[in-house]
Amino acid sequence: MVIEHPCHASENLGGLGAEPPITLLPKNKIRDFVLSLDRADADAIIICSTAIRAMETIEEIENIAGKPVLCSNQMGIWDALRSAGISDRIEGYGSLLRDY
Secondary structure: OOOOEOOEOOOOOOOOOOOOOHHHOOHHHHHHHHHHHOOOOOOOEEEOOOOOOHHHOHHHHHHHHOOOEEEHHHHHHHHHHHHOOOOOOOOOOOHHHHHO
């Protein structure tokens, strides 16, 4: 994997391409890319990037893959809420925020 610029996916990043900037990728492209990397023996899918707007598509990816999907922003929100003593469950952003 090669990243030419911190906010742009290079052509070597699983075919995401350099345009548009990674921060502006449409959710269907994020979904398709993440699902293309899924493996049957994986217990979960982790998207390690705060630049990719993955929260909008986590729920859909979980439904298709049949396993938990975690992304950096979602985990940060979950940790901040729980550290502040807030145990609200949030729908629409994956099982981590919905169930834990």
